[in-house]
Amino acid sequence: MTNATDIAIKITGMNKYYGAFHALKNINLEVKKGERVVVCGPSGSGKSTMIRCINRLEEHQDGTIVVMGTELNDNLDNIDEIRREAGMVFQHFNLFPHLTVLENCTLAPMLVRKESRKDAEATAMEFLEKVKIPHQAEKYPGQLSGGQQQRVAIARALCMKPDIMLFDEPTSALDPEMISEVLDVIVSLAEDGMTMICVTHEMGFARNVANRVIFMDEGEVVEQNSPSEFFDNPQNERTKEFLSQILGH
Amino acid sequence: MSAEVSFGRKVRRDFFATPLDSVITLAFSALLIYLLYGVLSWGIFNAIWGGDSADVCRADGAKHGACWTVINVRWRLILFGLYPYEEQWRSAIACMVILVTAVLSCIPYFWTGKRLALTWISGFAAFYLLMKGGILGLPLVVERDWGGLSLTVFIFSSVAMIGMPMSIVIALMRRSKLPLIARPTAFLIDVTRSLPLLSIMFTAAVVIPFVLPQWLQGDKLYRIIIGFAIFFAAYQAEIIRGGFQAVPSGQEEASAALGLNYWQNLWYIMLPQVFRAALPPTINQFVITFKETSLVVLIGFFEVLASGAAAFGTAEWKFAYKEVYVFVGLIFFVFVLSLSRYGAYLERRLSVEQR
Numbered sequence: 196m197t198n199a200t201d202i203a204i205k206i207t208g209m210n211k212y213y214g215a216f217h218a219l220k221n222i223n224l225e226v227k228k229g230e231r232v233v234v235c236g237p238s239g240s241g242k243s244t245m246i247r248c249i250n251r252l253e254e255h256q257d258g259t260i261v262v263m264g265t266e267l268n269d270n271l272d273n274i275d276e277i278r279r280e281a282g283m284v285f286q287h288f289n290l291f292p293h294l295t296v297l298e299n300c301t302l303a304p305m306l307v308r309k310e311s312r313k314d315a316e317a318t319a320m321e322f323l324e325k326v327k328i329p330h331q332a333e334k335y336p337g338q339l340s341g342g343q344q345q346r347v348a349i350a351r352a353l354c355m356k357p358d359i360m361l362f363d364e365p366t367s368a369l370d371p372e373m374i375s376e377v378l379d380v381i382v383s384l385a386e387d388g389m390t391m392i393c394v395t396h397e398m399g400f401a402r403n404v405a406n407r408v409i410f411m412d413e414g415e416v417v418e419q420n421s422p423s424e425f426f427d428n429p430q431n432e433r434t435k436e437f438l439s440q441i442l443g444h
Numbered sequence: 445m446s447a448e449v450s451f452g453r454k455v456r457r458d459f460f461a462t463p464l465d466s467v468i469t470l471a472f473s474a475l476l477i478y479l480l481y482g483v484l485s486w487g488i489f490n491a492i493w494g495g496d497s498a499d500v501c502r503a504d505g506a507k508h509g510a511c512w513t514v515i516n517v518r519w520r521l522i523l524f525g526l527y528p529y530e531e532q533w534r535s536a537i538a539c540m541v542i543l544v545t546a547v548l549s550c551i552p553y554f555w556t557g558k559r560l561a562l563t564w565i566s567g568f569a570a571f572y573l574l575m576k577g578g579i580l581g582l583p584l585v586v587e588r589d590w591g592g593l594s595l596t597v598f599i600f601s602s603v604a605m606i607g608m609p610m611s612i613v614i615a616l617m618r619r620s621k622l623p624l625i626a627r628p629t630a631f632l633i634d635v636t637r638s639l640p641l642l643s644i645m646f647t648a649a650v651v652i653p654f655v656l657p658q659w660l661q662g663d664k665l666y667r668i669i670i671g672f673a674i675f676f677a678a679y680q681a682e683i684i685r686g687g688f689q690a691v692p693s694g695q696e697e698a699s700a701a702l703g704l705n706y707w708q709n710l711w712y713i714m715l716p717q718v719f720r721a722a723l724p725p726t727i728n729q730f731v732i733t734f735k736e737t738s739l740v741v742l743i744g745f746f747e748v749l750a751s752g753a754a755a756f757g758t759a760e761w762k763f764a765y766k767e768v769y770v771f772v773g774l775i776f777f778v779f780v781l782s783l784s785r786y787g788a789y790l791e792r793r794l795s796v797e798q799r
C-alpha cells in the first residue's frame with residue numbers, strides 16, 4: 196500500500212457537467228509522485244476536460260481532487276497553491292505573443308513567486324538551455340517554429356518549479372518533423388523524475404515512457420494498465436477498437 | 445512579374461488599357477491639373493505675403509490671389525483667442541508643454557503606468573499653472589478667457605486622458621460575468637452613444653448647474669470636458685471590447701495556469717494585446733475626437749476654429765475668411781496627420797513583435 200505522502204494527485208468520484216451534458220463520469224484516479232501517466236482516447240472523450248480540472252481551468256461538480264495534499268475547492272488560496280504546483284502545456288502553445296521568449300519565462304516567477312528579475316532570468320536561461328533554445332531568448336514567439344514554441348512553453352511552465360506537469364496533446368499541432376524534438380524534451384523531464392500526466396496519441400512515446408496508460412471514452416476511464424499490457428493485451432472492446440484504429444491499417 | 449514591369453509599361457497597363465480608359469485618364473488628369481493650378485495660383489503665385497493692413501490687398505493693381513497678410517496681422521488672435529495680449533506667451537508655452545507631454549508619451553520608454561501617469565500629471569499641472577496663473581506673480585486668467593490652439597489641445601488631451609481609463613473600466617464592466625453589472629453598463633453605453641455630442645455638452649454646460657450644488661460644479665470648461673470624456677469613453681469602450689474579443693482564449697488560460705491573478709492577467713497579458721488589436725480603430729477615435737473639439741464653440745469657448753472666425757470678423761478683414769480657414773485647416777491637418785502617421789508607426793512596430 197502506498198503512503199499518503201507518495202501521492203501527487205488523487206481524484207475520487209469526480210463528475211463534471213457542461214450544462215446538462217455529462218462530460219466526466221465518476222472519475223477515480225491516483226497518480227504517485229514520479230509517475231508518468233499517458234491518457235488517450237477518441238476525440239471528445241473528456242481527456243482535456245479531465246486534466247484541465249486538475250488545475251481548475253475547468254470546475255468539477257462533485258467528487259474530490261487533491262493535488263500534492265491540497266484539496267481543490269472554492270478556496271482561492273488552494274487554487275493558487277495548486278496552480279503553482281502544477282505546470283501545464285497546451286496543444287496550441289499559448290505563448291504570450293507580445294513578450295519575448297525570456298519574458299514569457301520570467302513573468303510568472305516574478306509576479307507569482309515574487310522572484311527578483313535576476314533570479315528569474317537565471318532560472319529561465321537554465322530551462323531554456325534544457326529545452327535547447329537558449330539562443331532564442333530575445334526573440335518573440337512569432338519568430339519561432341512550432342516545435343521551438345512548444346519547447347519554450349515547456350520551459351515557461353518549468354520556470355515555476357512545478358512538482359507536476361500536465362500536457363494536453365503537446366505535439367498534435369506540430370508538423371511531423373518537429374514532434375520528436377518536443378517529445379525528446381518531455382522524455383528528458385521523465386528521466387529527471389518529473390510527475391506527469393500527458394494526453395497524447397503518440398503511442399511509441401506512451402510505450403517507452405509511461406508507467407501507466409489510461410484509456411477514456413465518453414467521459415469515463417474505461418481501462419488502465421501498464422503500457423505493455425495495455426497495448427499487447429487490451430481487455431475492453433472499446434480499447435481494442437481504438438487501438439486498432441490508431442495503430443492498425 | 446509586376447516587379448519587373450517598367451514604369452512606362454505599368455502606366456500603360458493600369459491607365460491606358462482600353463480607349464475608354466485612355467479617355468477617362470486624360471479627362472481626370474486635365475481636371476486635376478486645372479484644380480492644382482487654381483489652388484497654386486491662388487495660394488502661392490498670385491498671393492500677397494507681407495504687409496500689416498488689409499489695404500495692401502485692396503490697393504489697385506494688387507495681386508488677386510490669397511491675402512496672407514491676414515495671418516501676418518491676426519495670427520495671435522487665431523492661436524490664442526481672447527487670452528490677454530501681454531500674457532499670450534504663457535498660452536504659447538502651455539500649449540508647447542501639452543504637445544511635448546503628448547509626444548513624450550508616444551515614446552515606448554514612457555509606456556509604464558507610473559511613467560505615463562507622472563508625465564501627464566506634471567504636464568497638466570504645468571499647463572494649468574501657466575494658463576490660469578494667479579500665483580508666482582502671474583496675473584489670473586480665468587478659463588472663460590482661454591482660447592485658441594492651447595484650448596483645443598487642452599480639451600483634446602484631457603478628454604483622452606480621462607476618457608481612456610474610463611473606457612477600460614467600462615469595457616471590463618460590460619464584459620463582466622455578472623449580468624447585474626454587464627447589462628446596465630451595456631444599456632448606458634448604448635444610451636450615451638445614441639445622444640449627439642452637442643446635447644451632452646449642453647447638458648454639462650447648462651443643465652448640470654441646476655442639478656449639482658455650487659461647490660460640486662467646477663468651471664463650465666471642466667464640466668464640458670467630463671461630458672465629452674464620457675462620450676469618448678462610451679465609444680472607446682466598445683473598441684476595447686472588440687480588442688478583448690480578438691485575444692485568443694488560450695492566453696487567459698495560460699496565464700491562469702501559471703497562477704496569475706485577475707489583475708496581473710489583465711495588466712500584463714490582456715491589455716497589451718487588447719491595445720494592439722484595437723489600435724487602428726483607437727487612432728481613428730482620437731482623430732474624430734480631435735476634430736470634435738471644435739464643437740465647444742457652441743457652448744461659448746473660443747477654440748482655434750472659433751478664434752479663427754473672430755480673426756476675419758471685423759469690417760477690415762471680412763473678405764479674408766478663405767485664408768483664415770485654410771490656415772486653421774492646415775493646423776488641424778498637421779495634428780491629424782501626425783496622429784495617423786504615429787498610428788501607422790505603432791502598427792508597424794507592433795507587427796514586428798507579434799508577426
Ligand SMILES: Nc1ncnc2c1ncn2[C@@H]1O[C@H](COP(=O)(O)OP(=O)(O)OP(=O)(O)O)[C@@H](O)[C@H]1O
Binds near residue numbers: 238241243244245
Ligand atoms: N466549454 C465547453 N462547453 C460545453 N461542452 C464542452 C466544453 N468543452 C468541452 N465540451 C465537451 O466535452 C466533451 C469532452 O471534451 P474534451 O475537450 O475534454 O475532449 P478531448 O478528449 O480532449 O477531445 P480531443 O481529443 O478532441 O481534444 C466533448 O464532447 C466536448 O464537446
Ligand SMILES: [Mg+2]
Binds near residue numbers: 242243244363364
Ligand atoms: Mg483535448
